[in-house]
Amino acid sequence: MSDTPATLLLVDGSSYLYRAFHAMPDLRAVPGDPTSEPTGAIRGMVNMLHALKKEVPAAYVACVFDASGPTFRDDLYPDYKANRSPMPDDLRAQIAPIHEVVRLLGWPVLTVPGVEADDVIGTLAVQGVAQGLQVVISSGDKDLSQLVNDHVTVIDTMNGKRRDVAGVTAEFGVPPQLMVDFQTLVGDAVDNVPGVAKVGPKTAAKWLEQYGSLQALIAHAGDIKGVAGQNLRDALAWLPTGRQLVTIKTDCDLSADLPGLPSLDAMAVGSEQTEALRDFYERYGFKTLARQLQAAAPAAAGDGTPDLFADTAASDVATAAQQRDVDYETILSWERLDAWMERLKAADLVGLDTETTSLDEQRARIVGMSFSVEPGAAAYLPLAHEGPDAPVQLPLDEALERLRPWLEDVKSPKLGQHIKYDRHVFANHGIEVRGYVHDTMLQSYVLEVHRPHNLTSLAERHTGRTGISYEDLCGKGAKQIPFAQVPVDKAAAYACEDADQTLDVHRVLWPQIQASDKLSAIYALEIASSETLFRMERNGVLVDANKLARQSHELGLRITELEQEAYELAGQPFNLGSPKQLGEIFFDKLGMPVVKKTATGARSTDEEVLEKLAENYPLPARLLEHRSLSKLKSTYTDKLSQLANPRTGRVHTHYAQAVAVTGRLASNEPNLQNIPVRTPEGRRIREAFVAPPGRVIASCDYSQIELRIMAHLSGDEALLAAFHGGLDVHRATAAEVFGVTLAQVTSEQRRYAKVINFGLIYGMSSYGLAKNLGIDNTAAKNYIDRYFQRYPGVWQYMQDTKALAKAQGYVETVFGRRLQLPEINSPNGPRRAAAERAAINAPMQGTAADLIKKAMVAVQARLDAEQPDILMVLQVHDELVFELPAGRADWLREQVPAIMAGVAQLKVPLLAEVGVGANWEEAH
Known part of the structure; x- marks a missing residue:
């Protein structure tokens, strides 16, 4: 869309404000105070309008809202919109502020009494086209599609949908x-x-x-056969009224609201009212937006859409950071490098950052590195920039050797942003960096787990600083250049800024962590875990490429068989991945029942539907098996060998430490946490994770860790007694729920009890339990009621935890990790319910995450001291996997479970179980 005066941009404000309200968390003018004014819809509206203004430059604009009160449609049909729920009170409270801020942003606001927003938009669109303008309407409302023509387009920025003539026809x-x-x-x-x-x-x-039109269809209504024809004839008397109700008016009198129509001058784009806008942002707690206006630097503010949750007040440190001058240097001589090395050695803390050839931490090579020793003082050392204009740089290997003593000195304190990545980069050059004491990514993760942790967001949120983006330097997509080809002067400005901003952010976040003993302990655990994870990622795990190839071949044969079986059951070949073709075969040809429909009214064939239909029909069962095996093949058996280091045959998964709000680690490239081990084919994947000759694989995992944590947190006497007595807790639960002795518990009853035990931890409802066990809702409710009668401490814990979460906005793990719940007081029922379930589950998952991290750190320390030949190679959920000499198996069996069980003292004993084998599956 070009920036031309021939564009009129009309925003369906009513659609926007509802979307903003439901898309945003329950933000408040005073963060964490549920009694202060709600601001989520306001904030969402500001962000959406900023983004739209950038995407669709226009000379004329208007934001149109529905006015309160009835319209002509209510007179025409009293039941019009009768089934709509009343507007939530928290949204109603934000309507007036939204109108205010939209005007302050330079948008004319229209609310016409007695006329719906759609009709105002329709009228303005016709007026605009009549004056030769191109009209763009921004809305998620499909009704506005009737306005589309060669000069009017409807766009939906929330999902990227564009409804021009072709788009409407296709949809x-x-x-x-x-x-x-x-x-x-x-x-x-x-x-x-x-x-x-x-x-x-x-x-x-x-x-x-x-028939070409509704009128022609009505004329031939007698020709339409079957039930549909009869229904059409039954509706003939209603259709004229229905047509009036759905038709958008395009001839409303708007002159009272827009004096001078049809000149449209009243909709000329206005400028932002900076002073009033800043006051507005301060009033509603949008401090980052206010700081951006204060800085009066629109070019530096990027696209004007800062982090959605960036409301943290700026400290004195942050204020100083955004106002000061900077002194950045490019190091191109040995003399300047030596001078900077003296500064590095003398500094209390050095911000260290690398610029590299790749995001792949195992293969990335250094292009340059930057240092910051005090606010505003930083230097960039370019080492591998290319191109005809690149200056002569210090030799990379020699420069690294000059820096090695400082880099490997544990007594030289260093700071980074995502230090684990930089450790790998230096390790690729044979340098083991020591002395990393701080990581701003992990500081943010500990303090504000629900917010973004990248440096750009952190700097903007906590110091008000915005800077050069990677895309500014290197471009995007296919045209993106390697960092080594960026001119050194521009690379230096970017790299120095990164190191400098990292130091700035640290100076804001670290005092907040120091102020809490609990958070200090969790942060220390994260720093130590980062070191251990780096070692584990570096070790990698050996995979048997030949075994994977055989498994891929066998899976491929079975997948082909399943395709042929599906064709025979369907009576024709078809695309197994086409929902449209599946729907036609399932429902039209084979007469299967429609289980549910999609949001657009189409008959759904998603996984849930297939599972339901598979209970009675063979074709959906074949499709489910086909999907499962195809995913196994493409994700694991085909891909694992490709991801292995070609020199060593080892796979080096990446553990993302600052992703899951519970503290759990996320594994990717490859994701080893999602191997479907409940199926035989899935378990076979683990057979391909092997040990070299003379060595074995060992697996050590916590037993029923989350149930033990539940017993600790709830203090329920029956649960505590079961664990202290060394009982099978699922059998003990079955005995309680079914009212029988332990000896009388059947395998089916134990299975039910296991589902109940784990289901309640994850907030499973009676409906969910019924579906999982294949029983009716009444029976499931009775099981849950009986469970809570036998374990009243668990019920009380759940109620107390929800109440505490609502009062303070977060819950904590046993060790003090804070788990934020921004939706716990949301007016949106489903979101609030999800937050309540998270409040119950998060302390258990989070405590389990803390325990496995404590175990990793403790085990690694013991290995370093006593058994350096034993490598920790994987962490999956509550399990640690090792590769070790066969002769060390007895030591591991005896020592590692004891270390894992001893990392914390809970009200119940921790238990870790170990297995050893030639491969990962055998070790289970």
């Missing part, structure tokens, strides 16, 4: 000029406008294609 099966007829036939459930009974989009489009 609905009719061109825009037939959309009113289409909507009349289909009706509008949202607005409670009936259509023709049992006539959906597909039938409506077919009829209109056949």
Whole structure:
């Protein structure tokens, strides 16, 4: 879309504000105070308008909202919109501030009494086209599609959808000029406008294609056969009224609201009212937005869409950071490098950052590195920049050797942003960096787990500083250049800024962590875990490429067999991945029942539907098996060998430390946490993780760790007694729930109890339990009621935890990790319920995450001291995997479970179990 005066941009403000309200968390003017004014919809609206203004430059704009009160449609049909829920109070409270901030941002605001926003937009669109303008309407409302023509386009920025003439025709099966007829036939459930009974989009489009218009269809209503024809004839008297209700008016009198129509001058783009806007942002707690205006640097603010949750007040450190001058240097001589090395040795703490050839930490090579020793003072050491204009740089290997003593000195304190990555980069050059004492990514993760932890967000949020982006230097997509080709002067400004900003952010975050003993302990654990994870990632695990190739071949044969079986059951070949073809075969040809529909009204064939239909039909069962095996093949047996280091045959998974809000690690490239070990084919994947000759694989994992944590947290006497007595806790639960002795518990009852035990930890409802066990809801509810009667401490813990979460906005693990719950007081019921489930589960998952991290650190320390030949190679959920000399197996069996069980003292004993084998699967 070009920036031209021929564009009129109309925003469906009513659509926007509802989307903003439901898309954003429950933000408040005073963060953490649920009694202060709600601000989530306001913030979302500001962000959406900023983004839209950048995406669609226009000379004329307007933001249109529905006015309160009835319209002509209510007079025409008293039940119009009768089924709509009232506007949530928290959204209603934000309407006036939203109107205010939209005006301050330079957008004319229209609310016309007695006229809906759609009708105002329709009228303005026609006025704009009449004056030669191109009109762009931004809305998620499909009803506005009837306005589309060669000069009017509807865009939906939330999902990237563009409804021009071709887009409307492709989406609905009719061109825009037939959309009113289409909507009349289909009706509008949202607005409670009936259509023709049992006539959906597909039938409506077919009829209109056949007869050309609603009027022509009505004339031939007697020719339509079957139930659909009768329903059409039954609706003939209603259709004229229905058509009036769904038709957007394009001739409203807006002159009172826009004096001077049809000149449209009242909608000329206005400038932002900076002073008033800053006051508004301060009033509603949007301190980062206020700081950006204060800095008066729109070019530095990027696209004007800062982090959605960036409301942290700036400290004195942050204020100084955004106002000071900087002294950045490029090191191109040995003399300057030696001078800077003296500064590095003398500094209390050095911000250290690398610029590299790749994001792949195992293969990345250094292009340059930067140092910051005090606020505003930084230097860049370019080492591998290329190109005709690149200056002569110090030799990379020699410069690294000159720096090695400082880099490997544990007594020289260093700071980084995501230090584990930089450790790998230096290790690729044979340097083991020591002395890393701080990581700003991990500081943010400990303090504000629910917020973004990248340096750009951190600097903007905590210091008000915005800077050069990687894309500014290197470009995007196919045109992106390697960092080594960036001119050194520009690279230096970027790299120095990174190191400098890292030091700035640290100076804001570290005092907040120091102020809490609990957070200090969790942060120390994260720093130590980063070191251990670096070692584990560096070790990697050997995979048997030949075994994987055989498994891929066998899976491929079975997948082909399943395709042929599916064709025979369907009576024809078809695309197994096409929802449209599946729907036609399932429901039209084979007469299977429709389980549910998609948001657009199509008959769903998703995984849940396939599982339900597979209970009674063989074809869905084959498709489920086909999908499962295809995923195994593409994700694991085909890919693992490709991801292995070609020299060593080892796979080096990456552990993302600052992703999961519970503290759990995330494994990727490859993801080893999602191997489906409940199926035989999935377990075979683990057979390919092997040990070299003379060595074995060992697996040591915590037993029923989350249930033990539940017993500790709840203090329930029956649960505590079961664990202290060394009982099978699922059998003990079955005995309690079914009222029998331990000896009388059947395998089926134990299975039920296991589902109940783990299900309640994850907030499973009676409906979920019924579905999981294949029983009715009443029986499931009775099981849950009986469980809580036998374990009242668990019930009380759940109630107390939800209440505490609502009062303080977060919960904690046993060790003090803080787990934020921004939606715990949300007016949105489903979101609030999800937050309540998280409040119950997060302390258990988070405590389990803390325990496995403590175990990793403790075990690694013992290995370093006593058994350096034993390598820790994987961490998956509550399990540690080792590669070791066969002769060390007895030592590991005796020592590692004891270390893991001894990292914490809970109200119940921790238990870790160990297995040893030639491969990972055998070790289980």
